[in-house]
Amino acid sequence: MLENDSGRPILPGDEGARAGEVVAGAGAARLTRRDLIKAGALGAAGLAAGGGALAFRPRQLAELPAGQAPAHGPHEHLATVGEIQPGGFDPTAFLTHFDAGRVSRLPNGQTLREFEMVAVDREIEVAAGVFFPAWTYNGQVPGPTIRCTEGDRVRVRFVNAGTHPHTIHFHGIHAANQDGAFESVEPGQTFVYEFDAEPFGLHLYHCHSVPLKRHIHKGLYGVFLIDPRQGRPPARELVMVMNGFDTNFDGENEVYSVNTVAFHYQKHPIPLRRDELTRVYLINMTEFDLINSLHLHGNFFRLYRTGTDLERYEWTDTIMLCQGERAVLEFTFTHPGPFMFHAHQSEFAELGWIGIFDVKEPTHV
Amino acid sequence: MSDSVRSAPATPPTSAPAAAPDTAKVTRSRGDAEEHLRGSASPRDPLAAPSEDRAAIPTWVKGLAPLALLAGLVVVFFRFGPIGVFRQAFPPVEELTIERITLPEPGLLEVRVVNGGPEPVTVAQVLVDEAAWQHTLDGDRTIGRLERRTIRLRYPWVEGEPHEVTLVSRTGLTFSGAIEVATRTPAANARYLTTFALLGVYAGVIPVFLGLLWFPFLRSIPRRWLDFFLSLTMGLLVFLGVDALAEALETSALVAGAFQGLALVLLGLLGTPLALAAVGEWRAVRRRARSALYVAGLIALGIGLHNLGEGLAIGTAYTSGEIALGTFLVVGFLLHNSTEGLGIVAPLAVERPRLRQLVLLGAVAGVPTVFGTWIGAFGYSPLWTTLFFAIGAGAIAQVVYELWRLFGRTATGGLAAPLNVAGLLMGLLLMYLTGLILPA
Numbered sequence: 061m062l063e064n065d066s067g068r069p070i071l072p073g074d075e076g077a078r079a080g081e082v083v084a085g086a087g088a089a090r091l092t093r094r095d096l097i098k099a100g101a102l103g104a105a106g107l108a109a110g111g112g113a114l115a116f117r118p119r120q121l122a123e124l125p126a127g128q129a130p131a132h133g134p135h136e137h138l139a140t141v142g143e144i145q146p147g148g149f150d151p152t153a154f155l156t157h158f159d160a161g162r163v164s165r166l167p168n169g170q171t172l173r174e175f176e177m178v179a180v181d182r183e184i185e186v187a188a189g190v191f192f193p194a195w196t197y198n199g200q201v202p203g204p205t206i207r208c209t210e211g212d213r214v215r216v217r218f219v220n221a222g223t224h225p226h227t228i229h230f231h232g233i234h235a236a237n238q239d240g241a242f243e244s245v246e247p248g249q250t251f252v253y254e255f256d257a258e259p260f261g262l263h264l265y266h267c268h269s270v271p272l273k274r275h276i277h278k279g280l281y282g283v284f285l286i287d288p289r290q291g292r293p294p295a296r297e298l299v300m301v302m303n304g305f306d307t308n309f310d311g312e313n314e315v316y317s318v319n320t321v322a323f324h325y326q327k328h329p330i331p332l333r334r335d336e337l338t339r340v341y342l343i344n345m346t347e348f349d350l351i352n353s354l355h356l357h358g359n360f361f362r363l364y365r366t367g368t369d370l371e372r373y374e375w376t377d378t379i380m381l382c383q384g385e386r387a388v389l390e391f392t393f394t395h396p397g398p399f400m401f402h403a404h405q406s407e408f409a410e411l412g413w414i415g416i417f418d419v420k421e422p423t424h425v
Numbered sequence: 426m427s428d429s430v431r432s433a434p435a436t437p438p439t440s441a442p443a444a445a446p447d448t449a450k451v452t453r454s455r456g457d458a459e460e461h462l463r464g465s466a467s468p469r470d471p472l473a474a475p476s477e478d479r480a481a482i483p484t485w486v487k488g489l490a491p492l493a494l495l496a497g498l499v500v501v502f503f504r505f506g507p508i509g510v511f512r513q514a515f516p517p518v519e520e521l522t523i524e525r526i527t528l529p530e531p532g533l534l535e536v537r538v539v540n541g542g543p544e545p546v547t548v549a550q551v552l553v554d555e556a557a558w559q560h561t562l563d564g565d566r567t568i569g570r571l572e573r574r575t576i577r578l579r580y581p582w583v584e585g586e587p588h589e590v591t592l593v594s595r596t597g598l599t600f601s602g603a604i605e606v607a608t609r610t611p612a613a614n615a616r617y618l619t620t621f622a623l624l625g626v627y628a629g630v631i632p633v634f635l636g637l638l639w640f641p642f643l644r645s646i647p648r649r650w651l652d653f654f655l656s657l658t659m660g661l662l663v664f665l666g667v668d669a670l671a672e673a674l675e676t677s678a679l680v681a682g683a684f685q686g687l688a689l690v691l692l693g694l695l696g697t698p699l700a701l702a703a704v705g706e707w708r709a710v711r712r713r714a715r716s717a718l719y720v721a722g723l724i725a726l727g728i729g730l731h732n733l734g735e736g737l738a739i740g741t742a743y744t745s746g747e748i749a750l751g752t753f754l755v756v757g758f759l760l761h762n763s764t765e766g767l768g769i770v771a772p773l774a775v776e777r778p779r780l781r782q783l784v785l786l787g788a789v790a791g792v793p794t795v796f797g798t799w800i801g802a803f804g805y806s807p808l809w810t811t812l813f814f815a816i817g818a819g820a821i822a823q824v825v826y827e828l829w830r831l832f833g834r835t836a837t838g839g840l841a842a843p844l845n846v847a848g849l850l851m852g853l854l855l856m857y858l859t860g861l862i863l864p865a
Binding site for chain 1: 440463549550551552555557558559566578580593594595596597598599712801
């Protein structure tokens with residue numbers, strides 16, 4: 061509580077407060093930084109009533125929480141304990157890692173992009189100290205983000221080094237025998253998928269072996285991104301795959317997250333620059349639950365559903381996606397400071413699908 | 426003791442497959458035996474040789490040899506046994522049991538957990554009401570077999586509402602415990618100790634002593650009717666015994682696996698009457714007759730153990746927040762237990778016990794309720810509850826048997842006389858009717 065020298069709180073309509081000079085001389089001059097933070101609870105009305113001598117204070121107050129407000133605050137107890145083992149999958153690196161493949165030019169002038177994908181069984185850490193017996197593409201969940209441009213030739217050599225039959229089913233327009241739905245690749249076998257990248261947009265790939273639920277839930281999925289020929293405006297680009305893990309195999313997820321590790325982006329906020337365009341490629345691969353969602357704090361985003369159209373679909377701060385559905389989100393922060401993003405299903409958020417954008421002044425980055 | 430029980434079922438699969446790698450050892454020992462036989466064949470008196478042999482090996486060696494062999498076999502099994510074939514394919518068997526969740530203060534949860542499984546378990550994360558929550562353990566995150574930990578969480582629990590705590594192990598397995606109705610757990614201070622002692626006095630001590638007041642009445646009625654009341658007592662006890670056994674079996678399901686709830690029930694149920702019978706025999710050997718006072722003492726002891734269990738129920742009902750249930754329990758036990766005093770004095774009607782003895786009998790039967798409420802309120806554990814109930818059931822079984830013997834010696838027409846059968850049925854019915862007041 062804000063107090064003057066006599067220990068009396070300064071309140072709107074207070075006699076002392078009305079006599080502006082008195083407050084300025086005896087009381088307000090002794091206000092410390094801590095008092096000001098505490099005064100934040102009083103609200104601007106209380107301060108404004110402090111009179112002319114206090115007029116400079118609200119400005120300082122406004123600057124304080126922007127850069128220095130704690131990233132957690134009331135959320136300090138909601139989190140997993142500890143950190144994942146170093147050396148494994150790094151969700152922070154995954155955000156901005158795009159695999160463009162081995163590039164060459166075909167005789168007809170078409171760009172050829174070749175990729176190598178290997179299905180392997182691997183134990184992954186889905187929350188600090190919690191290990192999950194996953195099936196992976198190239199040892200990671202989600203699999204590598206494959207990026208190409210509309211019209212490119214895509215050739216994916218798939219080796220099944222796992223213990224069960226797997227496939228890669230790419231979303232997109234292609235021949236029936238390249239669909240990864242009927243051509244089961246047995247353990248030890250190899251299959252080459254080849255098709256033209258179309259249409260442009262944000263797509264996905266995943267295993268289509270049965271039982272589907274288990275093959276997808278155990279981690280066989282990833283992002284297949286096709287850029288439009290003319291490209292998109294330059295931006296800081298982030299890949300986010302919403303997923304969950306049923307660690308005790310009871311048909312319900314114990315862990316929810318974006319990019320596998322629960323609470324990772326809460327513990328390691330994603331740094332952004334103020335006034336810089338950010339683009340999020342968001343895909344929902346959550347098994348067992350009907351839908352998943354993303355809510356952005358302190359901002360709104362332009363929504364491009366499936367990314368197949370360059371016209372904005374909606375301007376909103378929350379989006380709901382079914383499994384396999386995806387969207388491109390574009391936004392620019394105009395205020396610095398920590399801003400949360402999380403599933404707007406509270407349960408998912410509290411089981412790990414929660415993160416923080418740490419928006420910094422352009423000069424600070 | 427529990428070790429020998431556990432190893433018994435493990436032995437048959439152990440011995441058969443382990444025999445293969447052990448062959449070398451077996452043949453060698455047979456060779457030794459042949460050599461030994463050849464050596465002992467030379468003495469003049471062939472019959473004397475074996476007896477000399479028997480004398481040469483001390484008895485304790487003969488007793489321990491099979492044990493040593495068994496130990497060797499277990500080592501061989503662990504090193505070369507067929508289990509290695511399976512070890513890779515199976516995830517580790519993990520088992521954690523949440524024994525108790527307490528709420529010592531607003532915003533604080535304490536979870537007491539025990540590893541009752543065969544292998545160590547690592548607690549990786551803790552969820553409260555399906556939210557990952559920060560917490561601390563009073564030791565290593567990996568809990569060894571039969572080890573305990575207390576987990577503390579700063580969680581804003583809500584008065585009067587249910588909560589659920591889930592432990593997530595390293596392998597992603599989950600172990601849950603529920604708080605039925607959240608309310609602050611009473612601390613073991615003077616105020617609460619007095620309160621719970623009073624609850625016990627109301628539920629157990631007062632009704633038992635009230636029941637003792639039937640003594641003058643019983644002394645003034647004809648022998649025939651006294652037998653009726655004795656058989657009624659038997660009915661009461663049979664009901665209480667079955668009730669205690671049911672409770673023991675119910676709580677045994679909550680005991681951590683390694684502590685074998687069912688085996689505990691068996692130990693209490695059979696061990697208690699056997700021990701009491703042994704005491705009885707010891708008394709008989711010392712020429713102290715099986716007096717009516719002795720039987721009354723046994724009845725008081727059996728009822729006392731049963732009342733200890735009732736106290737546990739009251740204590741836990743209050744601390745788990747089911748206050749309404751606790752109140753009903755006290756009222757119910759008050760009526761229920763007043764018949765127990767009758768049971769104690771019925772066999773005494775033919776004697777002239779001193780007042781001091783009567784008071785002592787009442788105390789033996791009633792006071793355990795107070796200890797029960799304390800244990801239930803401040804240190805509830807499914808393990809001890811199971812054991813107490815099982816001991817109570819066993820003690821009552823022994824008492825019923827003693828009463829039966831008493832009948833055989835003294836009663837008019839034995840237990841099958843119509844009036845006595847009516848008494849027994851009345852006893853059962855009385856317990857059933859007063860039990861109707863009790864919730865669940």
